Amino acid sequence: MTAMLSLSGVSTFYGAVQALRCVDLEVNQGEIVTLIGANGAGKSTLMMTVCGSPQAREGTIRHEGDDITRMPTHAIMRRGIAQSPEGRRIFGRMTVLENLLMGAEAAGRTDSEATLAEVFELFPRLKERIGQRGGTLSGGEQQMLAIARALMSRPRLLLLDEPSLGLAPLVCRQIFGAIRALNRRTGLTVLLVEQNAFQALRLAHRGYVLVNGAISMAGTGAELLARPEVRAAYLEGAHA
Amino acid sequence: MTEARTQSAFRDAGLSALIALGLFAPLIGLVTENGDNGLTLRARPIAVAVVVVLVFAGRLLMLTRAPGPPVPRKPATNEALRRAGQAVAPALLVFALVLPLGGSRYYVDLATLVLTYIMLGWGLNVVVGLAGLLDLGYVAFYAVGAYSYALLAENFGLGFWTCLPLAGILAAFAGILLGFPVLRLRGDYLAIVTLAFGEIIRVVLINWVSFTHGPNGITGIPRPTLFGLAFSMDGGEGTFAGFFNLEPETIQRVTFLYYVILALALLTNWFTLRLRRTPLGRAWEALREDETACRSLGIDVTVTKLTAFGIGAMFGGFAGAFFATRQAFISPESFTFIESATVLAIVVLGGLGSQLGVALAAIVMVGGLELLRSFLSFLAEQMGSELFAGIANELPLYRMLVFGLALVVVMVLRPRGMVSSRAPTILMEAR
Numbered sequence: 001m002t003a004m005l006s007l008s009g010v011s012t013f014y015g016a017v018q019a020l021r022c023v024d025l026e027v028n029q030g031e032i033v034t035l036i037g038a039n040g041a042g043k044s045t046l047m048m049t050v051c052g053s054p055q056a057r058e059g060t061i062r063h064e065g066d067d068i069t070r071m072p073t074h075a076i077m078r079r080g081i082a083q084s085p086e087g088r089r090i091f092g093r094m095t096v097l098e099n100l101l102m103g104a105e106a107a108g109r110t111d112s113e114a115t116l117a118e119v120f121e122l123f124p125r126l127k128e129r130i131g132q133r134g135g136t137l138s139g140g141e142q143q144m145l146a147i148a149r150a151l152m153s154r155p156r157l158l159l160l161d162e163p164s165l166g167l168a169p170l171v172c173r174q175i176f177g178a179i180r181a182l183n184r185r186t187g188l189t190v191l192l193v194e195q196n197a198f199q200a201l202r203l204a205h206r207g208y209v210l211v212n213g214a215i216s217m218a219g220t221g222a223e224l225l226a227r228p229e230v231r232a233a234y235l236e237g238a239h240a
Numbered sequence: 241m242t243e244a245r246t247q248s249a250f251r252d253a254g255l256s257a258l259i260a261l262g263l264f265a266p267l268i269g270l271v272t273e274n275g276d277n278g279l280t281l282r283a284r285p286i287a288v289a290v291v292v293v294l295v296f297a298g299r300l301l302m303l304t305r306a307p308g309p310p311v312p313r314k315p316a317t318n319e320a321l322r323r324a325g326q327a328v329a330p331a332l333l334v335f336a337l338v339l340p341l342g343g344s345r346y347y348v349d350l351a352t353l354v355l356t357y358i359m360l361g362w363g364l365n366v367v368v369g370l371a372g373l374l375d376l377g378y379v380a381f382y383a384v385g386a387y388s389y390a391l392l393a394e395n396f397g398l399g400f401w402t403c404l405p406l407a408g409i410l411a412a413f414a415g416i417l418l419g420f421p422v423l424r425l426r427g428d429y430l431a432i433v434t435l436a437f438g439e440i441i442r443v444v445l446i447n448w449v450s451f452t453h454g455p456n457g458i459t460g461i462p463r464p465t466l467f468g469l470a471f472s473m474d475g476g477e478g479t480f481a482g483f484f485n486l487e488p489e490t491i492q493r494v495t496f497l498y499y500v501i502l503a504l505a506l507l508t509n510w511f512t513l514r515l516r517r518t519p520l521g522r523a524w525e526a527l528r529e530d531e532t533a534c535r536s537l538g539i540d541v542t543v544t545k546l547t548a549f550g551i552g553a554m555f556g557g558f559a560g561a562f563f564a565t566r567q568a569f570i571s572p573e574s575f576t577f578i579e580s581a582t583v584l585a586i587v588v589l590g591g592l593g594s595q596l597g598v599a600l601a602a603i604v605m606v607g608g609l610e611l612l613r614s615f616l617s618f619l620a621e622q623m624g625s626e627l628f629a630g631i632a633n634e635l636p637l638y639r640m641l642v643f644g645l646a647l648v649v650v651m652v653l654r655p656r657g658m659v660s661s662r663a664p665t666i667l668m669e670a671r
Contacts, residue, residue: 053535077538089533091526095664102526105519106537131664153538 002065004029004157004189005050010059012042012049019045021214022059027157027191032183034192034200034221036234037210043193044086046210047161050191051083052076063157078107082155086162086193088146092135096126099134099145103152112152119148122178140171147175151182157189158182164196172196176203197234201225209234249303257296264291325659329596336502340495348491352498352566354607356559359505361586361598363555366512368584369593370521371548372528373422374431377438378583380418381411381553383445383575385560390458390570391451400464400565404558411557412550414441419549423542426531438580445572457571461564463493464500471496497566504562508555509595515551517665524548525593525665582606589650591657600658608646612639 005027012020019042027033037043049056052073061069068076077083082103091099100119104112120127123144129137134145143163150158160179164172176199182188194200201207201221209217209230217224224230269288272279336355340348364378388407392398398406418437422430445452452458463471469480471493480496481488515521523544526534535541564570586605590597616639654660 051536072540073535074538074540077536082538083536085533085536089530089536091529091533093529093662094522094525095666097667098522098525098665101519101666102522102539103537105522106526106534106539108538131667149537 003027003062004031004064005191006062007046007050008060008062010046010049010056010061012045012054013057014045014054019213020049020056021212023210023213023215025208025215027189029189030183030187031206032179032190032192032204034194034204034207035210036194036197036200036207036224038233039195041210042213043210044161045213047083047086047159047191047193050076050159051081074106077153080154080156081159082107082150082153082157083159084143084146084150084161084163087165088142090134090137090142090145090149092133094134095131096134096137096145097130099149100126100152103149107153109153115152115154119151122151122182123148140167140174143167143171143175144178147178155188157191160190160192162193162195164194164199172199179203197230198225201230246304249300252303253296253300256299257292260292260295261288264288325596328600332599333506340498343491345491345494348494348498350607350610352494352501353610354603355498355501355505356563356566357583357586357606358599358602359501359508359559359562360556360583361590361602362505362508362512362595363552363559364583364587365552365590365593365595365598366515366524366555367548367552368587369598370512370516370528371524371545371552372592373545373548374427374434375549375552376431376435376577376580376584377418377441378434378552378556379575379577379579380438380441381414381556382560382563382579383441383572384411384414384553385557386564386570386575387445387452387458387560388557389561389564390461393462394458394460399462400561404561407561408554408557411560412554414557415549415551415553416546418553419546423545435577435580438575438577442572442575445575452572455572457569457573458564459569461568461570463568464497464565466496497562501562501566504558508558513595520544520547522665528593585647589647589657591654591659593662594657594659597657597659604658609639609643612642 003026005025007023007025010020010023010025011018023046025033025035025046035043035046045054048054050061052068052071052075056069059069060067063076063079063081066079068079091102094102100116101112104110104115109115125141126144126148129141134142137145143165147158147160147163150160163175163179167175179190179192180203183190192200192204201224204221207219207221207224208215209224217227217230219227225235265288268291269284271282271284273282274280336351339351342348360378360382363381364375367373367375367378385407388410389400389403392403392406393400418434422433425433446455448454465471466480469478469483471480471488473488473490476482479488480486480492486492516525523534523539524547526537526539527541527544527548531541534544563574567574582605586601587598589605590599590601650658
């Protein structure tokens with residue numbers, strides 16, 4: 001079976017600075033895979049490299065068997081990949097409904113009716129706020145909106161960049177719960193970049209640890225949670 | 241109020257008065273006059289004193305007036321304002337439709353000028369207001385449209401109605417041409433390159449003498465016809481007056497031109513309002529909000545930007561063709577940076593993205609300025625007294641000062657423009 005997403009030997013540079021060093025990573029159909037690491041380890045860079053901005057200088061990225069390494073971003077995002085970017089980046093002056101429609105229309109979908117009902121089922125709060133401007137939502141609601149907007153294109157692979165950033169633990173659990181529910185119900189494949197390693201590893205089937213742009217450890221969520229070096233580096237003081 | 245605050249207010253006001261004295265002593269205090277032996281200087285201490293006292297009093301008033309707590313607007317007031325706002329656009333439209341019936345050539349001419357700027361404003365609104373691409377060289381497309389019509393008419397004898405779409409298409413091409421090099425630029429850098437583009441077009445028009453007649457411009461540009469009926473003064477067969485058995489008058493042509501630009505402007509408005517509700521229109525607005533997010537959603541940013549430049553430029557081209565046919569004469573002098581700046585000011589003053597705001601701002605900026613000029617002239621005529629003798633006849637010259645002040649006041653009170661609310665492109669009930 002071909003993997004949903006596979007990176008082999010991927011290196012990315014910002015000018016002369018190397019941000020990713022020969023990364024190998026695989027995400028299989030129906031999996032939740034998490035990528036944890038410290039600030040500046042290259043987590044977001046890896047996610048953006050998958051999206052083709054910046055493009056990988058070396059190595060190959062395959063999506064469902066096809067080489068997407070040199071594709072322009074918008075072409076990659078129309079292949080059934082959707083991204084909820086770091087820092088949410090919702091459209092502040094546009095309403096919740098408009099934000100959601102952008103997610104569908106940008107991917108060339110016009111039959112958004114049913115999808116809209118599904119994301120409202122997942123995040124009922126958004127339905128209450130449907131006519132409100134995105135910028136007036138709370139942080140948690142904005143994160144929900146960012147994920148819902150990504151889901152509007154009916155992706156098979158969802159890329160989530162730090163969905164727990166700046167959220168209260170309760171809201172954070174709601175969001176992670178929604179991701180798990182989605183994965184169980186629809187078999188959506190998820191690649192999750194997280195700082196909140198404890199929750200991310202509990203949620204994920206498998207995980208990778210990124211250190212200085214290179215993968216230093218890989219394994220199932222439970223395995224990584226049990227490793228003392230992971231506990232020391234990323235889980236100090238984290239209890240949930 | 242405390243003693244210390246009063247003191248500091250007086251000190252501040254004194255300082256402002258001093259600055260005013262320094263500024264206005266040469267500006268207002270000295271005036272040149274044609275005397276017997278050439279130019280002579282005359283001092284006007286009273287005029288300067290008046291201005292300085294005004295500045296002192298104004299500053300003092302501003303500082304000593306205790307700032308009260310902000311009064312929250314009642315929801316009922318908000319609702320009433322919204323209702324009133326909805327009535328403004330239809331009222332303006334009706335007013336625009338019946339305006340020529342007043343029969344005053346002065347007002348019809350002025351309204352035609354205002355409508356030209358409204359159309360330019362609406363065109364630029366697509367680029368700056370919706371797509372958020374700061375364009376300081378919009379006049380380039382206005383020029384391309386005007387010269388397209390003038391040159392096609394001169395060289396191939398084509399009429400206005402044939403050339404109108406061609407002028408639009410050529411301007412749109414110019415827009416896309418500009419779009420390509422600036423695709424990767426944002427904000428200030430984009431503004432500088434568009435500014436340069438506007439200048440390039442103007443300089444080319446001046447220097448390519450064999451093609452554009454250079455600074456001499458193009459004369460005798462044909463007027464538009466009404467289904468083949470010309471508006472000429474001879475009143476013969478095949479003219480408007482002759483066909484309807486009327487006495488040929490200039491006002492007929494002026495009125496016709498007015499309705500042409502009204503129709504063109506309304507077409508621009510309708511087209512833009514429709515586009516806003518399409519995926520493309522929403523993509524423009526999303527681009528204005530966040531380009532990175534647009535990319536991550538799968539929007540083709542290149543296409544989105546180029547269509548915005550192209551469509552915005554097309555409307556500029558239409559307006560340019562109309563300008564050429566109305567003036568019957570164009571030269572590069574009509575397409576200077578000040579035009580770009582005026583149109584941009586209209587869009588920003590009106591409120592980025594708001595069609596109604598742009599219309600209101602154009603009325604205020606173009607119509608208001610002209611009305612202010614004639615009002616000041618009127619005032620000057622009334623002030624025959626000795627005291628104002630020196631000031632009266634140059635009162636109209638102060639219109640730009642008053643106008644600039646008014647713009648500053650508007651932007652301080654309403655920093656997001658006159659109409660800052662954004663109407664959603666889609667509502668749940670509509671689905």
